[in-house]
Amino acid sequence: MRKLIAVFAMALATLSQAQLLDRVAVVVNESVILQSEIEQRATQVRQQTGQAITPQVEQQIIDQIVLEKLQLEQAARQGISVDQRTLERALTNFAQQQGLSLTALIERMGDDFALLREQVVNELTIQQLQRQIISREVTVGEREIDEFLASQAGLSATNVQYRLLYARFTEQSEANAVAEQLAQGATLADLVPEPRDLGWRAVEDLPSIFRDNVPGLRQGQATPVIESGDAWHLAVVSDIDDGSTVIEYQVRHLLVGTQGRNTEAARAIINDLAQRMQNGESMASLAQFSEDGGSAQNGGLLPWSAAEGWVPEFGEVISELEVGERSQPFESRFGWHIAQLEDTRVSTNGEEVKRAQVRQQLGEAKTQRALEQWLLDLRSQAFIEVK
Secondary structure (H helix, E strand, C coil): CHHHHHHHHHHHHHHHHCCCCCCEEEEECCEEEEHHHHHHHHHHHHHHHCCCCCHHHHHHHHHHHHHHHHHHHHHHHCCCCCCHHHHHHHHHHHHHHCCCCHHHHHHHHHHHHHHHHHHHHHHHHHHHHHHHHCHHHCCCCHHHHHHHHHCHHHHHHCCCEEEEEEEEECCHHHHHHHHHHHHCCCCHHHHCCCCEEEEEEEHHHCCCCCCCCCCCCCCCCECCCEECCCCEEEEEEEEEECCCCEEEEEEEEEEEECCCCCHHHHHHHHHHHHHHHHCCCCHHHHHHHCCCHHHHCCCCECCCEEHHHCCHHHHHHHHCCCCCCECCCEEECCEEEEEEEEEEEEECCHHHHHHHHHHHHHHHHHHHHHHHHHHHHHHHCCCEEEC
């Protein structure tokens, strides 16, 4: 949604200034890029960044438009389109960001609103295509999560913080003696007068001499004695905050998948189920039509989960619902959903929360790499002619 807002903001600032030059600049398969499109995009870049439009920047703009045209062609071949409700919701959200109602935005933009609407439709269409082509193929295994959590990058990314008590010694023998007694169960406060409390620190903010030693230590454990600057140093982990407190959601949902049918057919089915609920049927009774085998047998009820435990499209919708509220139909890489928020709670189950966070982070990184490769392949197979 943040990307969409940026697109809308640029469009709002520049559409009225576009020069309509009716000249074909580039042929892309069955589509064309007009010079007016390039001029519009250049104006957007100039206003947003203050960047001069050099030949190199203009080529980057053309490359971006080419990729958009190729993706829109692919979406058309696969029958992907944006339903009116999704479009209106996106435009309404943008208008609210500007402090306007949708009606006020339309009045303010006048004839330019049609151009904005076209840009929004294109952006939403490309997002749907990318979900279908890329996201469905991306998986994150449990072993990948284990390896990431064991790395320093993993500890940093999952917001683990350590509180350290620190002592400095001028004699190595004294430092070693304290370390031995700590290993036998003594506390640093028992052995050193007023040890220094370094406070709460993330991994990247730990003193450099301890950064490689503290990650992985449990509460009460000490680092090795470390020599640095004509002195000997050690620290004890007095407390650990693994960032595990999180809101969990209990959700009931229906899923109509896109395996074996196109997105329009799936959307028609989910819209019919939505209408039946509007007419008084319960979601639990309609769960027999849901294609999520795990929850369909339980009236559509999913296990408790943090928003990060679901795919981003699903988690974003759930986190915006009030208890008892039901969503409009929406799409994820698995198909079309309707979700209802049953309840929320605060969870302190650190391990599950961390694994959910890492699964999402690794999934997003893998999705981005897969997307970049797919776009390269898409362009390499296209016919592109610059006029």
